[in-house]
Amino acid sequence: MITIDNVTVGYGKAGFITAVDNVSLTINENEILGIAGESGSGKSTLMRAVYGDFSTGLRIKSGTVTGHFTNAHNGQLIEEPSSEFKKLWWDQITYIPQGSMSVLNPLMKVEKQVIDGLPKRERRGSRADLRRRIAEFLAGFGLEENVLDAYPHQLSGGMRQRVLVAIAAFVNPRLILADEPTTALDVVVQKKILLMMVEIQRRLRNTLVLVSHDMGVHYQITDRLVIMYKGKIVESGPTAEIFANPQHDYTKNLIASLPRLHGRRSADVAGELA
Template identity: 80%
Template sequence: MIRVDNVTIGYGTTSFIKAVDNVSLELGSNEIVGIAGESGSGKSTLMRAIYGDFSTGLRIQSGTIEGQFTDPQTGAVTQAPSTDFRKLWWDQISYVPQGSMSVLNPLMKIEEQVIDGLPRRERQGSRSELRARIVKFLSGFGLGEHVLDVYPHQLSGGMRQRVLVAIAAFVNPRLILADEPTTALDVVVQKKILLMMVEIQRKLRNTLVLVSHDLGVHYQITDRLVIMYKGQVVETGPTTEIFANPQHDYTRNLIASLPRLHGQRATDRVGA
């Protein structure tokens, strides 16, 4: 689906600040891929480049990011470089950012923000018909109709994050990129959000890419894991294999830092 080939990515026009250094990876169909690493390792920069968001000085200095998407309804195949991915937003690629209060417009009710995130073709019919579709869809995320009639600050952090996930999943995109989607949520709400994202991926059979500095989160949800350190990919492979036999010192340190209970690692597989 997505091929990242020896990309070096950074910021700036007159001067270049490198954030991702010569990274290669592939994202296939129907899988959950985790990208892990400490703050500043290049995770979010790589995600933004894969999403095709070059609006704030982000640029690819060398290498390529290319995607191939098959429309599940028509069977039509679209091939494009990441610089053209903006045309595929919401239809084929969607993004779940971190920090719901910094993303949701505080001056707009939730209904307006859901509708604002939909492609034009999804807004056909009357307003009442569209609202009914949205209500039915949100119910699958544990969100009642009343959520549409309030402002973001009137919802809990967990409910706001569910709204963002729902917006991202509404048109059944083939690729969902989630950047620290459970940051600042308590562990109970965090697990609910993760379980919901697993259920969405299983239902849509699409690809979910999850960025998190928390290796425990990756153990719970991902099929395959990419470890980044200082802008580079230092290890990649099936998640359970990396936990069982990490090859890089940085990966070993990350795993060793996970909390343990009675000698066992305090993690379990969500949905297992």
């Protein structure tokens, strides 16, 4: 689906600051891929490069990011470089950023923000029909229709984050990129949102890329895990194998940092409850 080939990504032109250094990675169809690492390891920068978001001064210094998508209208394979990914936004590719209050417009009701984010093909029919379809979709996330009439500040953090997840899933994308989607949420709400994301991926059979510094989150839901450190990938493989037999010292430290409950990692306990 996505091929990242020897990519170096950073910011600035005259004084280029490298954030991702010579990374190669394949993102496959129908998988939940986790990207882990501490703050500043390059996780979010890599996701912006994959999404094709160069609005913050980000640029690819070397290497290529290429997407391979099937056109929903004629079944033909589309191959695009990341510089052209913008035309696939909210169609083939959607993005769940961290920080719902910084993403949702505080001066605009939720209904308008949902509709404005939809591609034209999803705006078919009357406004009332579109609202009905959106309300039915939100109900699957435990959100009542009156959420559409609310401003973001009138919703809890968990509700706002569920709105963002619902917006990203509504268009049936082939790829959902989630950048720390449960940061700052309490563990109960976090768990609900993660389980929703897993259910979406299973139902749509699409690809979910989950960026998180929380190794417990990766343990619970990802199929494959990539560990980043100082802008490089230092380890990758099936999540279960990495947790069972980590090879890199940094990975070992990340896993060892998980708190333990009665001699077991909290991730083990959480996994049993999933």
